[in-house]
Amino acid sequence: MFSGMSAGVRRTRADDVFETGPDRTLPAGQKLKLARRQTIAADGEPATSVFEVLDGVLMVYKLLSDGRRQIVELVPQGWLCGFAKDGRYDGSCEALTRATVMAYPRSDLEPKDAVGRRLLHQMEEQVCALHDLSMTLGRKGAQEKVATFLMRLLPARGRENCPGPDRPRDDAELRIPLSRSEIADHLGLTLETVSREMNALARQGLIKVGPGRGEIAISDVCRLCTTARTGRNE
Amino acid sequence: MFSGMSAGVRRTRADDVFETGPDRTLPAGQKLKLARRQTIAADGEPATSVFEVLDGVLMVYKLLSDGRRQIVELVPQGWLCGFAKDGRYDGSCEALTRATVMAYPRSDLEPKDAVGRRLLHQMEEQVCALHDLSMTLGRKGAQEKVATFLMRLLPARGRENCPGPDRPRDDAELRIPLSRSEIADHLGLTLETVSREMNALARQGLIKVGPGRGEIAISDVCRLCTTARTGRNE
DNA sequence: CGGACACTTGAATAGGGTCAAATTCTGTGG
């Protein structure tokens, strides 16, 4: 649906390219002029660049499979976009206004020292997690939110490159370290709604609640994952 | 990611303190053992440390003045918390389970090179913006969301250390670079609700819509800011 | 065993969503 950044990026005069502004702290990059609506990164594509907004405003958005959209960031001048998870762009970046951005190859920004690298990678992962949370809070219904929350507690599954079940029975057990009220305050719900939806999932055979406090047995991880991403449950 | 039902490794020996793990990439820090519910950073306090979770799960939450809470991050093993804006913690960090964290003085993690510093500071600011967005999406009503969105387009105002009006008439004009439908997709609303609330704000005398597309005149920035933070409007 | 707290469940309500017009902009061409 969307094309990668190479598709329609328009460069202006040759001497703009590789020119770096007066008091810039980042290394020289490639300066790009963008028209309104122009896309410079597409969700899920291999991430080659990080973009710094020199002028104008960009947005980063994510889509659910049924078309629901969450604009997870508004990126004004001086801010960055083009963050990635597992080497692929996390969200699509599009210009809201005419804009100028500096495109840095990701490798150019990679810190030399191990500490800096570790910090940066970790923060990038956390930024992506916050993008996902925004999508969940802004665009998902109560049951989807609860299912998404449960999937998040199973880090091995539910990601882009989910391996799928490695056994005939696709079940899992987990202990939730949050009370209903804490889950509610994480998902933007009330504790009653969390309780209702948790038990609704149980009634639908997706999970089993208990026996102990906070203990959940997931009967079919793949089905729960579908509920988390679509709200549906065929 | 989070404590599975079977996970139960618990170290308590005194010489664990100040010990740094085997293949750690960050410098030595001070190892802290936390009890469930223990708080290691309070929203708005001067930020001295960054914390890495070695074991257990922490949460980062923010409160509105009337007590509404949004848990903006769940922080499992290997992740960081204690991010700051303007030198003060952005959100409170509390242990959800018994946990071990490594506390690094912020200065120890400051990269030597200008590029690394710039990147890290910028990403930290963006993380804080995402925390604010989560609060808006999870815990604010439609009118508060729209007011919050408008305040965000006035970067000079509405922050912790807002200078307040510097003139007798506290007005401002701005051009919104988003359509109603884009605003809706940012705030987790429908475009009809955005339109209704925008005009409700106008009817209440807080803003004037138009005359051109996307043009808004804010009559009283401080009152709009109050609406953004409390939903109320006395 | 008892008291506190967490969780569940039910009934009524409200805040936004949905669907369906009407109206206002904006750009285009005559």
Add this chain to the structure above:
DNA sequence: CCACAGAATTTGACCCTATTCAAGTGTCCG
């Protein structure tokens, strides 16, 4: 400059989901 087409926005009526308020039931821990 004006007329028109298409799009964005506003407005209205109705509906649905999640909240609110209120009991109840369980579970943990002394």
